[in-house]
Amino acid sequence: MTAIADPKAPRPPRARPSRLTTRGNTELYGWVFMRASGVVLLVLIFGHLFVNLWAGDGVKAIDFGFVAGKWADPIWQVWDLLMLWLAMIHGTNGVRTIINDYAERDGTRLVLKSLLYLAFLVTVVLGTLVIFTFNPCPDAAPDLLPSFCTAR
Template sequence: MSTAIADPRAPQAAVRRKGPNLEKAGWIYMRVSGVVLVVLIFGHLFVNLMLGEGIHGIDFAFVAGKLASPFWQWWDVLMLWLALIHGANGMRTIVNDYVATETTRRVLIWALWLSAGFLIVLGTLVVFTFDPCLGLSDTSADWLLEQCA
């Protein structure tokens, strides 16, 4: 009994599934988010490392000052969201490529999205609820006590 193997260059019948094409949306997201992330990250690095005192000026006061501005809050949150979703989508692609069993694949993909979602929620809360005056004591720096008074 012999079985014929199809010619790999032979045209295949296209099977079109109904519903949204999530793989295509993920592929487009990776390209668009990658370009936006390059702009966000290099802007972040330029402001933090090149302007002002450079790396020597980065301290708690610098971070508190940046997080007091809605512009920088949204900049950081956008960078956080795009990077975490971009990374989780990339890991999802790797899991789909290399994990053979369907059950293991589903567990890993669920774990990826749950951990990414948890980190997104936690990071967003930190950025928007950051209060440098919370928990001050008498041993805090003088400049911080003056700002919070």
């Protein structure tokens, strides 16, 4: 006879911790969101880079008139708004994961994540306001404005 337990013997039931997790399924939803938003962001950002940096005269052509011309079209407003929100949530969640991985002290994590969420809030609110309150034809020298401002 050997002292080794029969490997086919049923395993004794494992003591179940009273709480498996403290946060429900939030981390799972975050994981799914990173993948879903990642695919959408690939399309949005590649389109953004193609139109702004590759087509026409690239970065040389970007000025106030260029931006105003784009945002005169609701499609680009929605495009940029979606890109702003998805990229900020995707990026903030990514940096949050990295902080959790590398910042070992509770205090350090708290400080870094507070800064991160503050940056998230400021950037998303500012960017959203700019897209919705943008005036393509402000008082300025006409040569700085898109052509449709002077045509009317």
